[in-house]
Amino acid sequence: MATKNTDSLKTASVLAFERKLDPSDAIFSAGNWADRANHAAWLPVDVREKSVRGTISNRLKTGGKDMDPAKLDAEIEKPNLQRVDVATLPPTADTLQARFTLRVLGGAGAPSACNSSAYLNKLLAAVKSYADTAGFGELARRYASNLANARFLWRNRVGAEMVEVQIRHLQDGAAAKTWVFNALNLSLRHFDAPAADATALAELAQVIEQGLAGKKFVLLEVSAFARVGAGQEVFPSQELILDKGSSTAGLKSKTLYTVGDTREKRGVAAMHSQKIGNALRTVDTWYPTEDDFGQSAPIAVEPYGSVTSEGxxxxxxxVKKDFYSLLDAWVLKDQAPEAEQQHYVMANLIRGGVFGESGKD
Structure with missing residues (x-):
């Protein structure tokens, strides 16, 4: 929540932004590395259920004075029975394809809802100043790099022998331009392009920049191929099951995300669009750190720089480097942040969200 300030201008209580990088779900299919250009050779990756008999391996509570050692021994000797979803390549396919589309929408920084005309004018002035001076080039370059390096494959990228990303700029349903990248040649820790990919990345970044600036409609089709080995397990999104009912008996301990006809018993393995979006906005290297080891590894753009996997x-x-502190200083107090933090603020507006200040204490 934004901090209240004593100036006459206040943060709008209704302030919302639509995301400007709009990915679809990524659909998984299986085939062979040599058939990357033959779309008919690729078949959907199914999700199936597996029942396994494991062992008790979690840490047990042993500090209670009433804990009977005999009962503790009996507990860890029990089998750990589980029902889980699993997705694998068939024995005749060695490569995973993840395919999605990405819309790059114009109007970056302009709210979709704002109930204060005074605040809106100041905000749009700050956005215009950013567009005229810094521009969207730096953010577009980083978004383009995260497409080319296949960061969006997440665990599927790890351990792959080869990873290729094909990106097509679609116009009137046809590819106006196609870029092909060897994803493993591009780093996940920085955004410096190898010499061999510099021109292609610059072209892709320019298209994304034009989309964010509203100069053209941009629709990209992204296909990533990861050669992981015949029959190997692949990793679509895992569903978060919040309502497990009154009993967990017989429920699956892992449910994978699928898309397709709801009448079918088996859907096609897929990755959530939210997870794709998180990877694409992993561009924040400007956050404060406690060490001094050069440029920080990128984290996803979030208002408080939250990384849930690290807690x-x-x-x-x-520290006054969160999104709300920087935005308030920029819009309410005319204190423009340094250039790097301006990139961060704009990346949050591109991310989208509801950022109004509540009138409640």
Missing amino acids: KAYRQPK
Whole structure:
């Protein structure tokens, strides 16, 4: 929540932004590396159920004075029976294809809802100043790099022998331009392009920049091929099951995300669009750190720099480098952040969200 300020201008209580990088779900299919250009050779990756008999391996509570050692021994000797979803390549296919589309929408920084005309005018002035001086080139370059390096494959990228990304700029349903990248040649820790890919990345970044600036409609089709080995397991998104009912008996301990006809018993393995979007906006290297090892590894753009896998927020309000502190200083107090933090603020507006200030104490 934004901090209240004593100036006459206040943050709008209704302030919302639509995301400007709009990916679809990524659909998984299987084939062979040599058939990357033959779309008819690729078949959907099914999700099936597997029942396994495992062992008890979690840490047990042993500090209770009433804990009977005999009962503890009996507990860890029990089998751990599980029902899980699994997705694998067939024995005749060695490569995973993940395919999705990405719309790059114009009007970056302009809210979709704002109930204060005074605040809206100041905000749009700040956005215009950013577009005229810094521009969207730096953010577009980083978004383009995250497409080319296949960061969106997540665990499927790890351990792959080869990874190729094909990106097509679609116009009137046809590819106006196609770029092909060897994803493993591009780093996940920085955005410096290898010499062999510099021209293609610059072209892709320019298209994304034009889309964010509203100069043209941009629709990209992205196909990533990861050669992981015949029959190997692949990793679509895992569903978060919040309502498990009154009993967990007989329920699956892992449910994978699928798309397709709901009448079918088996859907096609897929990755959530939210997970794709998280990978694409992993461009924040400007957050404060406690060490001094050069450029920080990128994290996803979030208002507080939250990284749930680490249980840490890198942009805490007390440091005044969080999104709300920077935005308030920029719009309400005419204190423009340094250029790097302006990129961060704009990346949050491109991310989208509801950022109004509540009138409640």
